[in-house]
Structures are given as structure tokens and as C-alpha cells.
Amino acid sequence: MEHLVRVQNEYDRQVLAWLRRRIGDAALAEAARRLGGERKPYLSSLCRALSIRPPARVDLRAEARRADLAVGERYLARIRTILGASGQASRAH
Known part of the structure; x- marks a missing residue:
């Protein structure tokens, strides 16, 4: 999933794993594509877009x-x- 979102440190890696368990890979990939467009979105932006607080x-x-x-x-x-x-x-x- 790191190919879809910006992962800058170990905390981001842990949040990404947590999100994958919470909403699933398909939903996470779809949200990243919607939000990112040409660029990979930051994980914090993705969480805000999903209204999820890590x-x-x-x-x-x-x-x-x-x-x-x-x-x-x-x-x-x-x-x-x-x-x-x-x-x-x-x-x-």
C-alpha cells in the first residue's frame, strides 16, 4: 500500500497497517486514488478525507x-x- 500513499516514518507505517485492518485494502486504495490524483497523498490527508482519527x-x-x-x-x-x-x-x- 505504500505505493499509494506517502509513508514518511515508522508511525506512518503503523498507521497505514492500522488503517488496512480497519477499513481494508480496497477501500483504502480507492480513497487514495480519489484524493491523490497524479501524486501520492499524505497519510494524514487520507485520514482526514476518511474522517478517521488514527x-x-x-x-x-x-x-x-x-x-x-x-x-x-x-x-x-x-x-x-x-x-x-x-x-x-x-x-x-
């Missing part, structure tokens, strides 16, 4: 941390499963 930076950071923790927990659970299975296999021999 979350604050702190809220997006907290959401990213929660997602990172969830991914880490899934990996750890998988590692524990693998280690538990290999430990049981070595005890069986």
Missing part, C-alpha cells in the same frame, strides 16, 4: 508490543513442545 503513537506502540509478546509466546510454546518431545524420545531409548 490512534496516538503511544497506543500503536502498545499494540505492537502486545503483538510482539504474543508471537514470542507462541515461539516459546513451540520450542517447549519440541524439547519435551525430544526429551521423551531420549528417555524411551
Whole structure:
């Protein structure tokens, strides 16, 4: 989607991901085309045109941390499963 809107920093990247989850790619692409014309619109202009206020930076950071923790927990659970299975296999021999 970065090919349709101006993304200037990490906050913009996070807002774009948030918008994609909120309204979907098709609606976002259509709004960007309507607003941009020949040029890519700024993400802030796109949000104003859609009458959507993006979350604050702190809220997006907290959401990213929660997602990172969830991914880490899934990996750890998988590692524990693998280690538990290999430990049981070595005890069986």
C-alpha cells in the first residue's frame, strides 16, 4: 500500500497497517486514488478525507508490543513442545 500513499516514518507505517485492518485494502486504495490524483497523498490527508482519527503513537506502540509478546509466546510454546518431545524420545531409548 505504500505505493499509494506517502509513508514518511515508522508511525506512518503503523498507521497505514492500522488503517488496512480497519477499513481494508480496497477501500483504502480507492480513497487514495480519489484524493491523490497524479501524486501520492499524505497519510494524514487520507485520514482526514476518511474522517478517521488514527490512534496516538503511544497506543500503536502498545499494540505492537502486545503483538510482539504474543508471537514470542507462541515461539516459546513451540520450542517447549519440541524439547519435551525430544526429551521423551531420549528417555524411551
